[in-house]
Amino acid sequence: MAAETVQNAIDRALDAYAGLTELGEAIDDEWSFVNDLSDAWRVHLDEVASSHGERPIAPEVSTAIDLAIDQIGLITDAHRAIDWLSTFPQVVLVALGETS
């Protein structure tokens, strides 16, 4: 079975991120911030995928992305979702070794 690529991992992360964004939008006063924040990170993750998308990733990195997706899937509170809108992409980038 072929190794997962950076592109696959980011695609999965962005799918989950869309749900987190939707949850954060429940805070009316932060609706614009939530969407601007989500857009900014989505653009950056897309840039990483464009630059290194074909690179295969190690199984433990795939697992790390799965676990991060699981974590945000547990969130039901909109305020906490906003905290994670900033944190989740950083966790994904650390797992992918793309923080620099």
Add this chain to the structure above:
Amino acid sequence: MRFQDAARDARAIVYAGIQADPLVARAADLLADATLEQRVLARAVMNGESADPGTWRAMFPTLFGAGSGSEVSERARSEGILDASLAVADRGEQVRSQVRGALVEAVTSRLLARRAGAAVRRERRILFDGVPSEIHPYDVTVERPGSPEAYDCKWGARGINADVLHQLDDARLHAADEEERLAVALVVFDAARSCRVRLDRQTAPHVLTRLITLETLDDLAAGAAG
């Protein structure tokens, strides 16, 4: 322009108890020397989801994985940060929020002390001639004659708001009126990208307020605020 201890009101007394929590000191000591990846780990864990350390170790293979290549001391620091962060996350929602705020202040003061030593103070007001003093103190100040600095600290980008930006910029302007150069900065334990998104939405003056983020925390030890 002069510095003064904040009033010991009920809020200050309660918050002083949070600041004095040994967990805050333990976590701050670790995070002051941490890498960016270790600081992201702390931020994620302290956001408060899984209480299982194994889950977090697997989520950060670059810090804990067999092939991470981390030195023993770095691995030990990662473990220490994970342990302290889980302890913070274990606090109730309101206390956790206060502990995280106190932690950012403690990390800031530790890093500043590396270049400014005993001139670094906490919870201080800044008084200017003929200007009503602000109710809220500055989180951290560097009180050196000729090169004073004032810092406000936030856990996340969402904490950036008009009040804090006005308070910092007003202090800078009042100092300038007295022909003093007060460097002002906002320290946010969050990614620069998120902080920029928040700042772009603010109309309060902030062009001359320096922004310190997760990626640039170590700059506090290396240079003045502005």
